[in-house]
Amino acid sequence: MTTLQEIGEDALIRRLTRLLPLAPDPLAGPGDDCAVIDPGPDSPTLLLLKTDALVEHVHFLPDTPPRAVGWKAIARVVSDFAAMGGLPERFLITLALPAATRIEWAEALYHGMGDCLRAFDAVLAGGETSSVPPQSATVIAIAATGSVRREHLVLRSSARPGQPILVTGTLGGSLRGKHLSFTPRITESHWLASHFKPAAMMDLSDGLAKDLPRLAAASGCGAALDRDQLPLTPGCSPAQALTDGEDFELLFTCQPEQLEPLQSAWPLTFPELPLTRIGTIVEPAAGESLSGGWDHFAPAILNPKS
């Protein structure tokens, strides 16, 4: 008898998804921040699909302000559209919670969702509510459609050796509040896709130590990280910057010749948001091994937030 925590999250997902039929185009299935559907050659945009979930006691606590939980539930998904160079459009909200929940809590949750939907010009398309048993955790599942202009699409699988690795903002310390109030990097992603299109990109949700190896592996490469260059959230250690998770910053690579003009132009456009080169994409065998970061099904001792 084997449990999920003996397998870990990434291996679990691999074991489960191989049991299901997939579209012929691998971009239209799991593997990147969003699935990418091509509606046909006449369409200037591609359809993006994404799902995500927030669980009480895992992503928020019973006493977390519900309006902040609502913002976070939508903002996490918006961040995944930013990671592809796209925009969010239509949201499906599934809410599973105890019947004894106060209506005021649920309404504040939805006020927070509304704040974030309005901030990014997205709308509600539908939803579902279900009760859970009295002592069960509340679960909020969010699915959404989005779109990306064909020429703006950025995948996580197209990094190549020699490309600089960059990250927006600062890393670490999400639990002190940022994980509830962050701004998804939609504006920055759109500017990048329009002016300095990244070679590869993803958003940082589980910590750099977990996510950078994912980007490198998806690209068939390794990553050499310059730990001295990590942009630390004030008061955070490099270890926290690597493993706290829930930074929701953009992690991307660019062509080597783009680096200098990008680093010159960025502060003129985003004077308050750091952009930092933190390493270089290398051949797979030359990459370093990183450990840590958030794993839903790892033993508690390996998870920084447990």
Add this chain to the structure above:
Amino acid sequence: MTTLQEIGEDALIRRLTRLLPLAPDPLAGPGDDCAVIDPGPDSPTLLLLKTDALVEHVHFLPDTPPRAVGWKAIARVVSDFAAMGGLPERFLITLALPAATRIEWAEALYHGMGDCLRAFDAVLAGGETSSVPPQSATVIAIAATGSVRREHLVLRSSARPGQPILVTGTLGGSLRGKHLSFTPRITESHWLASHFKPAAMMDLSDGLAKDLPRLAAASGCGAALDRDQLPLTPGCSPAQALTDGEDFELLFTCQPEQLEPLQSAWPLTFPELPLTRIGTIVEPAAGESLSGGWDHFAPAILNPKS
């Protein structure tokens, strides 16, 4: 302090959805079995969006065979596409479950999902997994896209007084097994949309006593039910047929002049599936009041399955 169970499910949904931004086109928001998105006049099909959830102890039990749970999770959503005259296409699967869950349980669940996806030519587009606290219920949230040919789209809001009300199959007794193994009425819906396009349609998920008033109210009408004509699952009472829920049959209305030719043609095409006229759409004031059916947030005494 007011709890969800003092409000009830339909009122809860009304109170929450009014807090969120909606698309200008009401069809693209909540209210029908699926949201309907028009990609533009050049597209022969419309995009359908749907989300749904299964919760342990509510929709299945810890000892329910997981492969049957997986079939049900997908089939419930497929049934919503049938309710619009459409077809399912791409699925997003969100799984929130305890880390101590056995991998064999999760793999059997996905085998069941795969069975149903393959049966209806649908594919996995993406997913998300999360842990829940050790004693929490497992939650499976399913979101999906589908499509419907413009001329096949059937809404629940377009019933008019004088139209016969029909239902496929038999009603009641879902808990004896049907709720785990039902076949969504995709074939029947497609045949109806092609040959005897219904005036209004929905699928029966919460029991006729809950769902027929929803169809009537969405259409601004009432419903006169002929209780003697209810097609009972063998061994079930009329009360069970009205309130058990999870029948996943098609409930629809047609033009009065369609009734006779439809009733003649149906058994030639679907000899093993009953089609029964169970009443007539009437003016709102002339409709009868039905009570019962499944409400996630009603006090336990009102719920047939509690």
